[in-house]
Amino acid sequence: KAGVTQTPRYLIKTRGQQVTLSCSPISGHRSVSWYQQTPGQGLQFLFEYFSETQRNKGNFPGRFSGRQFSNSRSEMNVSTLELGDSALYLCASSPLVASSYNEQFFGPGTRLTVL
Amino acid sequence: AQTVTQSQPEMSVQEAETVTLSCTYDTSESDYYLFWYKQPPSRQMILVIRQEAYKQQNATENRFSVNFQKAAKSFSLKISDSQLGDAAMYFCAYRSPMGTDKLIFGTGTRLQVFP
Numbered sequence: 001k002a003g004v005t006q007t008p009r010y011l012i013k014t015r016g017q018q019v020t021l022s023c024s025p026i027s028g029h030r031s032v033s034w035y036q037q038t039p040g041q042g043l044q045f046l047f048e049y050f051s052e053t054q055r056n057k058g059n060f061p062g063r064f065s066g067r068q069f070s071n072s073r074s075e076m077n078v079s080t081l082e083l084g085d086s087a088l089y090l091c092a093s094s095p096l097v098a099s100s101y102n103e104q105f106f107g108p109g110t111r112l113t114v115l
Numbered sequence: 116a117q118t119v120t121q122s123q124p125e126m127s128v129q130e131a132e133t134v135t136l137s138c139t140y141d142t143s144e145s146d147y148y149l150f151w152y153k154q155p156p157s158r159q160m161i162l163v164i165r166q167e168a169y170k171q172q173n174a175t176e177n178r179f180s181v182n183f184q185k186a187a188k189s190f191s192l193k194i195s196d197s198q199l200g201d202a203a204m205y206f207c208a209y210r211s212p213m214g215t216d217k218l219i220f221g222t223g224t225r226l227q228v229f230p
Contacts, residue, residue, distance in 0.1 A: 003159075031216050033216050033217065033218070035218075035220075042220060042221075042222045042223065043206065043218075043220035043223075044220075045217050045218065045219070048215065048216050048217055055214070055215060056215050056217050058217075090160065092160075092216070092218075094216050102216055103162060103165075104162070104216055104218070106152075106159050106160040106161070107159065108158075108159050109159075
């Protein structure tokens with residue numbers, strides 16, 4: 001099976017612009033989570049989706065949004081970019097919801113640089 | 116709210132030796148999952164080992180084992196027979212048992228392995 005894929009891998013934007021990042025989960029995985037990784041704040045949870053519904057949201061401003069499509073692919077959007085949004089954005093997918101354990105598989109990440 | 120603390124920003128070990136990475140956490144939940152993830156330089160995050168809180172037996176995966184002390188809320192990772200390929204950032208993570216894939220990460224420990 002192919003792993004979690006994220007596109008694009010690298011992105012450079014300027015302040016005030018908006019950006020959309022994409023995540024394709026492993027085939028059959030229905031749950032997708034997003035994380036922001038920065039040297040200062042570490043790994044922080046952004047949101048998670050299951051069956052096109054946002055189940056959980058981290059403590060980020062409303063400029064950060066996401067969605068999930070019927071094929072489980074997910075996108076996250078950041079509007080009005082700020083310098084502090086420069087980070088590695090990681091996506092993770094898992095197969096099930098109701099089982100006692102779901103192993104999450106991470107993608108390679110999208111490295112966003114805001115100038 | 117749950118928190119995860121890794122007090123060792125950096126550790127080093129000689130090849131073939133043993134090293135222990137520390138992790139403590141705080142939670143009011145009685146059931147949960149704990150994980151150690153490895154993030155090699157410029158490579159994907161991968162799961163090293165997991166522990167279910169209801170299991171008293173410490174998890175083991177080949178050269179990797181944990182020392183899980185539930186009462187002390189401590190979850191350390193022992194790497195035996197260290198190899199050069201073990202060099203990476205190691206993250207301790209917490210997850211509630213059901214209904215979410217949200218991971219709460221520690222700040223990470225950078226492990227260097229010297230030949």
